[in-house]
Amino acid sequence: xxxxxxxxxxxxxxxxxxxxxxxxxxxxxxxMYWYRQDPGMGLRLIYYSASEGTTxxxxxPNGYNVSRLNKREFSLRLESAxxxxxxxxxxxxxxxxxxxxxxxxxxxxxxxTVL
Amino acid sequence: xxxxxxxxxxxxxxEGASLELRCNYSYGATxxxxxxxxxxxxxxxxLLKYFSGDTLVQGIKGFEAExxxxxxxxxxxxxxxxxxxxxxxxxxxxxxxxxxxIFGTGTRLKVLA
Numbered sequence: 001x002x003x004x005x006x007x008x009x010x011x012x013x014x015x016x017x018x019x020x021x022x023x024x025x026x027x028x029x030x031x032m033y034w035y036r037q038d039p040g041m042g043l044r045l046i047y048y049s050a051s052e053g054t055t056x057x058x059x060x061p062n063g064y065n066v067s068r069l070n071k072r073e074f075s076l077r078l079e080s081a082x083x084x085x086x087x088x089x090x091x092x093x094x095x096x097x098x099x100x101x102x103x104x105x106x107x108x109x110x111x112x113t114v115l
Numbered sequence: 116x117x118x119x120x121x122x123x124x125x126x127x128x129x130e131g132a133s134l135e136l137r138c139n140y141s142y143g144a145t146x147x148x149x150x151x152x153x154x155x156x157x158x159x160x161x162l163l164k165y166f167s168g169d170t171l172v173q174g175i176k177g178f179e180a181e182x183x184x185x186x187x188x189x190x191x192x193x194x195x196x197x198x199x200x201x202x203x204x205x206x207x208x209x210x211x212x213x214x215x216x217i218f219g220t221g222t223r224l225k226v227l228a
Contacts, residue, residue, distance in 0.1 A: 004158070040124075042205060042218040043159075058215065090158055102209075103149075104216065106158030 002026055004107035006091050012113045013081045021076040021110050023091030031094045032074035033104065034058075034066060036087040043090065049074055081114045088112070117142050119208050121219035128196050129227045136191040136222050138206030147209035148189040149216070150180055154202045162204075165189065176200070201226045 004025045013019055025032065030051045035043040035058075045058030047066040055066050063085060065077045074093075078085060089110045094102035118141045128134055140146055147166045151159040163174025170182040180191045189206060206219040 040220055042119075042220040043216075044218075045215055048215070092159075103161050103164065104159075106151075106160070108156075108158045 004091055004093055004105050006089075006107040006110050008110060009108065010111050012115065013078075014115050015082060017081050018077065018079050019081065019112075020078075021089055021091075021112075022073070023075065023107060024073045025091075025093040025105070026072065027093060027095065027105065028071070029093035029095050029105070030071070031102065032068065033092040033094075034064075034074070034076045035090045035092065036060065036085075037090060037109070038087050046076065046089075078112075081112075083114045086112060086114045117208060117217050119206050119217050119219040121204075121206055121222050123222045124220070125223050125225065127225040127227060130198050131195050134191075134193045134196045134200070134224070136204050136206075136224070138189045138191065138219060139187050140189065140206075140208050141187065142208055146189075148180075148182060149207040149209065150174065150178070150189075150191050151205045151207060152176075152202050153205065153221075159205065162191070166209075196224075196226055198226045198228060200224060 007022045033048040034046040037043050044060050049055045049068040052071045067075045091107040092104040094104045120139045149164045150162040153159045162178050163172045165172045165182050172180050178193050182189050203221045203223045205221045207216045
């Protein structure tokens with residue numbers, strides 16, 4: 001039982017390049033989330049998926065797209081990377097049907113640098 | 116608007132000393148409150164959570180937190196800190212009616228041997 005896995009662990013991009021961050025969970029969770037973590041700002045929600053087939057914007061969605069490929073996988077795409085997207089990205093999932101009481105389980109993160 | 120404030124950016128304590136990390140929230144209804152810990156290079160791990168009942172909540176690794184509605188606080192405590200507790204700690208509130216957490220900006224704990 002690996003929990004929440006993320007690939008890659010590290011990535012360096014040039015401005016304008018695109019990439020997809022992958023996330024998978026093996027806990028049969030319904031809800032999945034993408035956060036970014038910046039110094040002094042805590043974690044901010046980019047997008048979330050309450051269940052397979054649905055996605056919704058979070059606090060900072062601009063410049064990102066997501067795909068809930070199936071129940072296990074939730075990917076985050078940067079179409080044209082900008083230096084402001086330099087951050088650590090965390091994927092998380094939660095059990096039950098989603099909601100404020102759910103414990104969220106986090107992946108190890110992807111450290112992205114955009115030059 | 117809902118918000119979470121962790122007023123201490125950094126805290127340094129000696130090993131064996133007691134610890135209290137502060138968390139204040141602003142929320143219109145009954146909040147659902149969480150404390151997470153992030154060790155260096157790792158994701159976040161849940162320490163404890165509160166949504167109703169006893170206002171003193173016990174968590175993993177010997178941590179506890181007390182919900183005080185009158186003070187809009189949910190402070191995290193540990194009676195005796197271990198060197199392995201050095202990490203960053205995040206308070207979060209669950210937003211009712213949504214799937215979202217609102218995280219505080221974190222408190223980085225340093226433990227002196």
